[in-house]
Amino acid sequence: MLLAGGIVVGADASVAGVRVVRSLLYGIAARDITWLVLAGLLLVLVASAAGYLPVRRAARLDPLEALRQE
Numbered sequence: 001m002l003l004a005g006g007i008v009v010g011a012d013a014s015v016a017g018v019r020v021v022r023s024l025l026y027g028i029a030a031r032d033i034t035w036l037v038l039a040g041l042l043l044v045l046v047a048s049a050a051g052y053l054p055v056r057r058a059a060r061l062d063p064l065e066a067l068r069q070e
Helices: 002-018 018-024 035-058 063-069
Strands: none
Touching: 002 018, 002 035
């Protein structure tokens, strides 16, 4: 849910910020939806990769053992 919210807010901010960086874009349309979708997919890939190892480690723990350490 947090990732989806971040993608929505980021897409809105990028569309709003196009006027500021329009002079920096060379060869790419200012409102090119392809780049926005690719950036969102890259964000999903990076967030999934960052969360994979902690989730895998937590899945290996015995719940009773984890509660005893608390």
